[in-house]
Every structure is written in structure tokens, then in C-alpha cells.
Amino acid sequence: MSAVEEFLAMLAAERGAAANTLSAYRRDLEGAEAAIGDLAGADGAALGRLGTVWADLAPSSVARKASALRQFYGFLVDEGVRGDDPSSALPRPATRRPLPRILTHSEIEDFFRRAEDEARSNLPAAVRLLTLIELLYGSGLRATELVSLPLSAVPRDAPFVTVTGKGGLARMVPVGGRAQSALSRWIAIRPEGRFLFPSRGGKHLTRVRLFQLVKDLAVRAGIAPEKVSPHVLRHAFATHLLEGGADLRVLQTLLGHADIATTQIYTHVDSARLVALVNERHPLARGGQRD
Structure with a gap:
């Protein structure tokens, strides 16, 4: 060898x-x-x-x-x-890791409003799409993790799914109320198959098809399709959680990152919010305010 x-x-x-x-x-x-x-x-x-x-x-x-x-x-x-x-x-090129693209809160609202409006028809394709994007943005799943989820990964009435990530490592990911509601609707009407999002021939929805569905929805929502992808929704999940005060270590666990350095790319949050956080939470800052 x-x-x-x-x-x-x-x-x-x-x-x-x-x-x-x-x-x-x-x-x-x-x-x-x-x-x-x-x-x-x-x-x-x-x-x-x-x-x-x-x-x-x-x-x-x-x-x-x-x-x-x-x-x-x-x-x-x-x-x-x-x-x-x-x-x-070996050559050591100077590289700077690019910041991830994310959607603004208003763009997320427009994106989901369109998906929810379409899902009111209760057509399987529309309900499936709503469920897919709820899990991308609401739970931060990778595209491959999402499309390959077996139905058995979704426990009955439990607020989490079991995901097999990179390197075959499993982790439990919480599922919010909105995503749970969409999941319940989808499971009730989904075709038979061992995967949560089945396709023909006993296979599951492909990553390529997921990308197409997400970009097509962006167009219908009035958002430039080049701004949106399954990975962008995962980035938005992470960034918006961090903005809301989530701990970086918790975020690392949710995203399934082996190294905290990978998660630290999401610390490009609004600097004004960080300054306000220091002024509000730092012991000396609070002492100065009491004085």
C-alpha cells in the first residue's frame, strides 16, 4: 500500500x-x-x-x-x-476567511411569509418546502443533513431531531414550535418512504433540488436568488441567534462544528449591540451607573 x-x-x-x-x-x-x-x-x-x-x-x-x-x-x-x-x-498564502452571506431580518420575514402563504393551499410540495426552510433557518441544518434525514430521526412529539453530521457524528438538534408545526403537517401528507423527504426509487430529495427550490422561492418572494441558498439560511440561523445573545459554545453544538474556531466566524455581529452589551452587563459599568 x-x-x-x-x-x-x-x-x-x-x-x-x-x-x-x-x-x-x-x-x-x-x-x-x-x-x-x-x-x-x-x-x-x-x-x-x-x-x-x-x-x-x-x-x-x-x-x-x-x-x-x-x-x-x-x-x-x-x-x-x-x-x-x-x-x-510549502507556500503559505495569506488568506482571510470571508464573512458568510446572511439575510436581513426583513428579508427572512418576506421569505417565510411567501412560503407560509403558499403552504395554506395544503399542497404537498408547498408544505414540504415550508418544512425544509423552517429546518434550515430554525435549526441550522446543513443541506446534506436535512435532505438525508430518515423519518426515524424525528421522535414523536419530541422537540428535537437526531442529525448525522460530518464524519458520521450524531447530534441532537432542537426544533422550534414553528418548525414542529410544519413537520406535523408534512408528516401527515408525505409519501411513503424511510426518508423524511422521500423521492422516487426509495431515495431522498437531492441537495441540488433543495438549492433549486430555495432559490425559486426567493424569486417569488422578491429577493435576489443569488442572495439565498440553504447555506445562507444556516448562516442566518447562527448569526441571528448570536445577535439574540446565544453563547458561542452553544452555537458550536447546534451547528455541529468540531472546532470552536469555525463558529467564531459568526462573531461579526453588530458592533453597536456589543458595546451596549458591555455597558449593560459589565460589573464596573453597572457600578458606575449606581454611583
Whole structure:
């Protein structure tokens, strides 16, 4: 077995990496190997040449590829295959993680008003769409988590669903009253099948179809479709909760983030609200007001 295959096997066995994650690592490692030769025996000079090979790529792509290689060489050192780690020669592009796109509170209201108006027809497609967006915005589910929910993940009369997230890790996600109401309506009229949102052939609704449904609803609600996606609704869930005073650690749990650093992207909340919070809650600020 090659060193790359052994590394991928370790990711799958020890870290529970998903198939898509393993495929991405494989592409990056095999691409680097095609450019400079055997990775297991490559030295710093060889890795330095990747900067030229990757010159036309976006900084984020370069950072991702370099990260895969650094982890690969760390694995080789840990396994005793190499006594040195040449990954310090890899390019380190300066990247700034972009802030997530979110919808304003008024846009969310317009979006849901349209979905609710359409669902009054009680047509299955309209009720399904309302349920989908209630779970995206009301519970912060990822698109893949949502469409692949089995019916058994929704306990009877319980205010939560059991979600299998990245790496096969399960978490319990609370479901608000609005989403519960939509879920009850949908379960009463949904077609038979083991998935909550079944499709033909015993499969479930696809991510692509979910994206189409959400963007089409945005158009009907008078919102530019490029502003809306399932992930944007998840971002709005997180940001609006944080604005309402939610704790960052709680938000991390709700979103299923393995690392709190991923959740911290949502701290781009209104600076005026943060100043007001300090003035209102800080002990010295309260003492000054009493004086």
C-alpha cells in the first residue's frame, strides 16, 4: 500500500473522515505527486516548486492543498516513515476567511411569509418546502443533513431531531414550535418512504433540488436568488441567534462544528449591540451607573 493510501486509511479509521473528504485529500495529494514525483521521498526543494505549479490558483485553494500535504507529512513522521518534515517549504498564502452571506431580518420575514402563504393551499410540495426552510433557518441544518434525514430521526412529539453530521457524528438538534408545526403537517401528507423527504426509487430529495427550490422561492418572494441558498439560511440561523445573545459554545453544538474556531466566524455581529452589551452587563459599568 502506498504512503498516500495509508494516510487516507488513517483518516477514515481514526478521524472518521467522510467519503467526500477522503476524495478531496486524494485529489490534492495525487495532484501534488503528479507535479513533483513521489511525495513520501520529496524534499523541501521539491515542495517549494509547488508554489509555481499552484501560481494560478486562488489563495484558499493553495491553502487547502498545502494543509493536506502538511497533514500527510505529519503522518509520515508519526509513523516513523520519515525522520524529517519538509512541509515548512510549502507556500503559505495569506488568506482571510470571508464573512458568510446572511439575510436581513426583513428579508427572512418576506421569505417565510411567501412560503407560509403558499403552504395554506395544503399542497404537498408547498408544505414540504415550508418544512425544509423552517429546518434550515430554525435549526441550522446543513443541506446534506436535512435532505438525508430518515423519518426515524424525528421522535414523536419530541422537540428535537437526531442529525448525522460530518464524519458520521450524531447530534441532537432542537426544533422550534414553528418548525414542529410544519413537520406535523408534512408528516401527515408525505409519501411513503424511510426518508423524511422521500423521492422516487426509495431515495431522498437531492441537495441540488433543495438549492433549486430555495432559490425559486426567493424569486417569488422578491429577493435576489443569488442572495439565498440553504447555506445562507444556516448562516442566518447562527448569526441571528448570536445577535439574540446565544453563547458561542452553544452555537458550536447546534451547528455541529468540531472546532470552536469555525463558529467564531459568526462573531461579526453588530458592533453597536456589543458595546451596549458591555455597558449593560459589565460589573464596573453597572457600578458606575449606581454611583
